[in-house]
Amino acid sequence: MDLLIETQNVPNFRSQWSLIIFSNNFCLKRGIQEILSTSNKYKIISIISSVDQICPTLEKVKPDFFLISHPEQTTIASWIKEVYPSVFVLTWDSTNGGDACIFSSLPLIQQLDKIVLSQSVGELPVSIRRLDIYYELVKKTFISSQEQKMLHYLSYGYSYTEIAEALDISLNTLKNYMTDLREKLNAKDKTHLVVIALRTGLVV
Numbered sequence: 708m709d710l711l712i713e714t715q716n717v718p719n720f721r722s723q724w725s726l727i728i729f730s731n732n733f734c735l736k737r738g739i740q741e742i743l744s745t746s747n748k749y750k751i752i753s754i755i756s757s758v759d760q761i762c763p764t765l766e767k768v769k770p771d772f773f774l775i776s777h778p779e780q781t782t783i784a785s786w787i788k789e790v791y792p793s794v795f796v797l798t799w800d801s802t803n804g805g806d807a808c809i810f811s812s813l814p815l816i817q818q819l820d821k822i823v824l825s826q827s828v829g830e831l832p833v834s835i836r837r838l839d840i841y842y843e844l845v846k847k848t849f850i851s852s853q854e855q856k857m858l859h860y861l862s863y864g865y866s867y868t869e870i871a872e873a874l875d876i877s878l879n880t881l882k883n884y885m886t887d888l889r890e891k892l893n894a895k896d897k898t899h900l901v902v903i904a905l906r907t908g909l910v911v
Contacts, residue, residue: 722748723747723748723749723750724748724749724750724771724772724819724823725749725750725751725752725768725770725771725772726743726749726750726751726752726770726771726772726773726774727751727752727753727754727755727764727765727768727770727772727773727774728751728753728754728755728774728776729754729755729756729761729773729774729775729776729777729783730754730756730774730775730776730777730799731756731757731777732776735776735799736754736756739751739774739815740754742815742816743815743816745816746816748816748819748820748823749816749819752768752770753768753770758783761783761787762790765787765791765794769793769794770794771795772795772796772797772819772822773787773794773795773796773797774797774799774809775787775796775797775798775799775805776798776799776800780798780799780801780804780805781798781801781803781804782804783804784796784798784803784804784805785804788804788805788806795807797809797822799811800893802893807822808893810893812890812891812893850891850909853874853884854884854888855909855910856873856874857870857874857881857884857885857888858888858900858901858904858909858910859910860873860874861897861900861901861904862901862904862905862910867881867882867885885897885900888900892904
């Protein structure tokens with residue numbers, strides 16, 4: 708069921724930040740509600756599930772953040788930014804279209820805290836802020852010793868075959884590990900994985 712909550716008594720944004728959630732995934736919406744219910748800092752003021760509800764909702768309430776999780780979220784986020792340029796759009800597991808990305812593999816409230824901090828004190832362009840926030844979050848991501856070794860060899864130009872031999876594992880096992888690691892760090896490919904590792908100090 709879609710939800711619209713009155714916002715008359717929302718505290719000043721410095722103590723509480725408001726969100727609208729747009730998703731057609733019931734479990735995701737419920738999960739976000741449960742997570743944010745543990746913090747007084749973030750208040751969900753509306754939850755919607757269809758595109759035709761976006762405009763009426765944004766005409767009634769102005770959130771600090773508009774969080775989107777939808778198969779067409781890149782297109783929707785770009786459209787919202789064009790029609791409502793003052794709305795700060797968060798996209799789910801995608802760095803395209805919005806102002807910042809929320810990664811499902813990382814703690815939600817921690818990510819929101821980072822974004823709030825950047826909004827409060829940052830003057831950098833959004834695209835740069837987004838990367839800075841992401842790299843800070845990566846530093847807090849648990850990386851196993853095996854994964855660190857993989858990143859180390861990869862950063863020195865080792866092929867997958869050479870890395871598998873060095874770690875005494877099969878090539879297929881290594882490829883599976885690499886896929887998991889790319890998903891964990893939201894890397895597009897192995898080159899992007901190395902860039903992330905170097906910029907965040909995961910390898911030196």
